[in-house]
Amino acid sequence: MDLDPNVLSPTSKGKYITGYVGLPAGFNVSFIDPSSLRLNDAIPLVPGTRVTIGDHDSDGIPDLIVKFDRQIVKTLFTKPGNYTLHIPGNYVRSGNTVPFEAFDSVYVR
Ligand SMILES: [Ca+2]
Numbered sequence: 001m002d003l004d005p006n007v008l009s010p011t012s013k014g015k016y017i018t019g020y021v022g023l024p025a026g027f028n029v030s031f032i033d034p035s036s037l038r039l040n041d042a043i044p045l046v047p048g049t050r051v052t053i054g055d056h057d058s059d060g061i062p063d064l065i066v067k068f069d070r071q072i073v074k075t076l077f078t079k080p081g082n083y084t085l086h087i088p089g090n091y092v093r094s095g096n097t098v099p100f101e102a103f104d105s106v107y108v109r
Contacts, residue, residue: 001087001102002056002063008077009109014070016046019087020056020063021102027091029053029064036090039068040076077108 002020019039023029034051038044045051049067056063077083084105091098 001104003085003104003106006105007107007109008070008074010074010077012070012074016049016067017070017073019066019068019102019104020054021066021087021089022057022059022061022063023091023100025061028093029062031091031093032064033090033092033097034064034066036092037066037087038089039073039087040085041088042076043068043072080108082107 001022004018004020005014021029021032021037023032030053034045046067046069052065053062054065055061056065076085082105084103087102089100089102091100
Protein backbone atom coordinates (compact mmCIF):
# COMPACT_ATOMS: atom_id res chain seq x y z
CA MET A 1 0.00 0.00 0.00
CA ASP A 2 1.05 3.55 -0.59
CA LEU A 3 -0.53 6.51 1.15
CA ASP A 4 -0.50 9.99 -0.33
CA PRO A 5 0.49 12.33 1.22
CA ASN A 6 3.19 10.52 3.21
CA VAL A 7 3.79 13.59 5.37
CA LEU A 8 0.90 14.86 7.47
CA SER A 9 0.78 18.30 8.99
CA PRO A 10 -1.59 18.93 11.92
CA THR A 11 -2.57 22.26 10.42
CA SER A 12 -3.34 20.89 6.95
CA LYS A 13 -6.85 21.50 5.72
CA GLY A 14 -6.64 18.75 3.09
CA LYS A 15 -9.77 16.69 2.73
CA TYR A 16 -8.42 13.30 1.80
CA ILE A 17 -5.64 10.82 2.17
CA THR A 18 -5.45 8.61 -0.88
CA GLY A 19 -4.57 4.96 -0.44
CA TYR A 20 -3.19 2.84 -3.27
CA VAL A 21 -3.63 -0.82 -2.42
CA GLY A 22 -1.71 -3.40 -4.43
CA LEU A 23 -1.94 -7.18 -4.12
CA PRO A 24 0.58 -9.91 -4.90
CA ALA A 25 0.65 -11.39 -8.38
CA GLY A 26 -2.32 -13.63 -9.06
CA PHE A 27 -4.75 -11.52 -7.03
CA ASN A 28 -7.06 -9.04 -8.74
CA VAL A 29 -7.76 -5.84 -6.78
CA SER A 30 -11.25 -5.69 -8.27
CA PHE A 31 -12.17 -8.48 -5.82
CA ILE A 32 -11.33 -6.37 -2.79
CA ASP A 33 -14.47 -5.45 -0.87
CA PRO A 34 -14.01 -1.67 -0.43
CA SER A 35 -16.44 -1.56 2.50
CA SER A 36 -14.16 -3.97 4.41
CA LEU A 37 -11.18 -1.59 4.37
CA ARG A 38 -10.44 0.05 7.73
CA LEU A 39 -7.42 2.27 8.18
CA ASN A 40 -5.81 1.16 11.45
CA ASP A 41 -8.85 -1.04 12.12
CA ALA A 42 -10.95 2.06 12.61
CA ILE A 43 -11.43 4.45 9.71
CA PRO A 44 -13.59 3.42 6.75
CA LEU A 45 -13.46 4.95 3.29
CA VAL A 46 -15.10 8.32 2.88
CA PRO A 47 -18.74 7.57 2.05
CA GLY A 48 -19.66 8.51 -1.49
CA THR A 49 -16.11 8.68 -2.81
CA ARG A 50 -15.32 6.67 -5.91
CA VAL A 51 -13.16 3.59 -5.65
CA THR A 52 -11.08 3.32 -8.81
CA ILE A 53 -8.40 1.05 -10.21
CA GLY A 54 -5.18 2.42 -11.67
CA ASP A 55 -1.47 1.74 -11.76
CA HIS A 56 -0.13 4.34 -9.35
CA ASP A 57 3.43 3.00 -9.23
CA SER A 58 3.59 2.03 -12.92
CA ASP A 59 4.69 -1.53 -12.18
CA GLY A 60 2.06 -3.03 -14.48
CA ILE A 61 0.05 -4.35 -11.52
CA PRO A 62 -3.30 -2.61 -10.91
CA ASP A 63 -3.83 -0.79 -7.61
CA LEU A 64 -7.12 -0.07 -5.89
CA ILE A 65 -7.38 3.67 -5.24
CA VAL A 66 -9.39 4.71 -2.18
CA LYS A 67 -9.98 7.85 -0.11
CA PHE A 68 -9.86 8.34 3.64
CA ASP A 69 -10.88 11.49 5.52
CA ARG A 70 -7.64 13.30 6.30
CA GLN A 71 -9.14 15.21 9.22
CA ILE A 72 -10.19 11.93 10.87
CA VAL A 73 -6.86 10.22 10.10
CA LYS A 74 -5.06 13.10 11.83
CA THR A 75 -6.83 12.23 15.07
CA LEU A 76 -4.80 8.96 15.20
CA PHE A 77 -1.65 10.91 16.07
CA THR A 78 -0.93 12.87 19.21
CA LYS A 79 2.69 13.76 18.55
CA PRO A 80 5.16 14.10 15.67
CA GLY A 81 7.05 11.10 14.35
CA ASN A 82 6.98 8.13 12.04
CA TYR A 83 3.95 5.89 12.17
CA THR A 84 3.17 2.65 10.40
CA LEU A 85 -0.46 2.39 9.40
CA HIS A 86 -2.20 -0.77 8.40
CA ILE A 87 -5.35 -1.46 6.46
CA PRO A 88 -7.07 -4.77 6.93
CA GLY A 89 -9.57 -5.75 4.28
CA ASN A 90 -11.32 -8.67 2.67
CA TYR A 91 -10.67 -10.22 -0.71
CA VAL A 92 -13.88 -11.86 -1.84
CA ARG A 93 -13.94 -14.21 -4.78
CA SER A 94 -16.41 -16.95 -5.65
CA GLY A 95 -17.94 -16.72 -2.20
CA ASN A 96 -14.59 -17.17 -0.45
CA THR A 97 -13.42 -14.36 1.81
CA VAL A 98 -9.69 -14.02 2.33
CA PRO A 99 -8.59 -11.39 4.85
CA PHE A 100 -5.46 -9.42 4.01
CA GLU A 101 -3.55 -6.51 5.44
CA ALA A 102 -1.71 -3.65 3.74
CA PHE A 103 0.88 -1.34 5.31
CA ASP A 104 2.51 2.01 4.78
CA SER A 105 4.27 4.52 6.97
CA VAL A 106 3.63 8.23 7.29
CA TYR A 107 5.55 11.02 8.92
CA VAL A 108 3.60 13.37 11.15
CA ARG A 109 5.04 16.86 11.61
CA1 LIG B 1 0.84 -0.82 -9.50
